[in-house]
Amino acid sequence: MSATIVAQQAINGIVLGSLYVLVALGLTLIYGVLVQINFAHADFVTLGAFAAYFLMHLTGASYLASIGAALGVGALLGWAINLTIFAPLRHKGSELLPLIATIGVSTMMQNAMLAWFGPVPYAFETPYSQQVYRVAGTFFTLQSVIIIAVSGATIAALYAFMKFTFLGKALRAVAQDRETAALMGINPNHLIMLTIVISSALAGMAGAMLAPVLVLTPFAGTSVIVKAFAIVIIGGFGNVEGTILAGLLVGLIESFTTQFLDPGLIDIVVFGLLLAMLAFRPTGLVSERREENV
């Protein structure tokens, strides 16, 4: 086995892992603050992908502008759904109702997108996915470079927001203890809304980044969401650093399983790791108290 092949599969794994991180970050954020799983996250990803596709193809906007638009569509949708569905259910005092509502939102969105966009796969081409660079026997597209750059910038921005801004600190306070944070003058409902908006915006942006890689149909997001859930668990429920590490790890596992074993075994290896983590290190790759994860 040549070093070139190993290097190529490492590049492939990092690009794929970066995409997984983008999808999983939103899930992690919601889990960290609300201790809730958002089953509609995949559909926010899909809608972001379609928003980017139609902006590019109907208005001739650039791909980079379409990423921004997908982020905006995701944020807007998150705000609207929280305002009309999740928040009223949360105010009834049950944690189960919003969870079930995410399943309802997911089914509703999938069928709405099926009705609007049809079932035939869309080919989302960007000018960058055709530009192939060949360096020392390896190859990568400009699209791959953009994926890594945007993922890196997003992770850095999120990290800086959480650690160094007042809102970020307030959000972490709500994650640690919602009632005490409220006594300190922080409105938890505003912070929960902010969490959902950021998470949905990240999902929308992930959709725009994934669209040239994914088979773009109304069910596109569901094909990556199961892996994203696995990444959140492997990383340590709600832990941002753990999610980044786990996302890249899963991307690399996929590449090297394809090369050295068989692509049909990818899920067995990834979910085998997930079970091993649950059995031997249930706190995830990066262990912290959940309250300090976000």
Next chain:
Amino acid sequence: MRRQVGVWLLIGTMGLMASAAVSDAVAQEKTIKIGALFPLSGPGAYFGAQDKQGIELALEELNKVGVNGYKFTIQYEDSACSPLPASQAAKRLLDQYKPDVIIGEECSDATLAIMPIIAQAKTPMINAGSSSIKITDPGNPYTFRIMPDEVMQGVDIATQAYNKLNARTAVLLYENTNAGIGNAKVFKDTFEKLGGKIVADIGFGRDVNDFTSIATRIAGVGKVDVIPTYTLEGQGLKITQALAQAGVVKGGDGAAIQLGTIWLPFGFEQKAGKAALGYVRIVQFDPTDQRDAVKNFVAGFKAKFNAEPTHINAHAYDQIMLIADVVKRGAKDAQSIRDTLAATKDFKGVTGSVEFDKNNQNIKMDTIHYMETRPDLSWNALKWN
């Protein structure tokens, strides 16, 4: 006198109403109920959407005058290209709609799952999308397939690759389903028997999105002449583009030729772009066919949907037209439709001819057309059959 006239008018009106009711009842009896099991959701939903178009066009044409006094009605159920939802949809259709004949499914796994259910209900089913050999070998008396099975397609394409393309090495790429595994196996057996060598055998799940790693692996196995690929349209697009990016296939300035069968619809090349250059594949509907039936179908389809028909549209159209043909030959209920279907010898559809063997498999090979993608992404008919 006026009262008597009123009474007679009332009796007359009632008579007319009764006669209309009887006539309605007769008309209701003279209906052939078609149940349609197609994927309307999930990754195979593009099949269902295109099947519906072909069906609607056929029914519109047939129901203008009817056939032997019969009109045709249809009810769709979403079988989702998957065994469990397909079984549930089949039971729902049989229990509630009680069709005289069923058409569908597209995916082999789903078709295999519903076959025992429709056989138990003694309702015939016409299939035009599933290639697994198990569907008609051994099959059952109620399942008919109008397209070539995986053996007919696989033996032919492997032989053509060896003889016409001088291919001696191949990489198999296929989804891990009955149809994917079966098609790949037939190619492998035939190709190796002829003297060819399989240098990599790669199966993958339907949830794989990024094929760059698979393309990398193929780029590292050495000289590859052909890459037979068995997957649905969405993954097919990504595979072709990844192979081009890795410099493996002609579309990426490599030497290998991708081979495909009927899984990909018309228009695939336009979506895949330059990466599809040199792709050789079997299509089961040739829109340039000069037969009147084909020309009329293409014109009718364009007029109704403002689009070019795909082989999926054409298959669905043929399924309905075959039902009309058996009704024309005297069939009127599930059992007689089954028996008349089995006796079909020379039905001329827009995809080709139909004649069933003892296992209800169409034995005609004129449904196989080889096309190669030109640099302008149009088709070059290879005329190998």
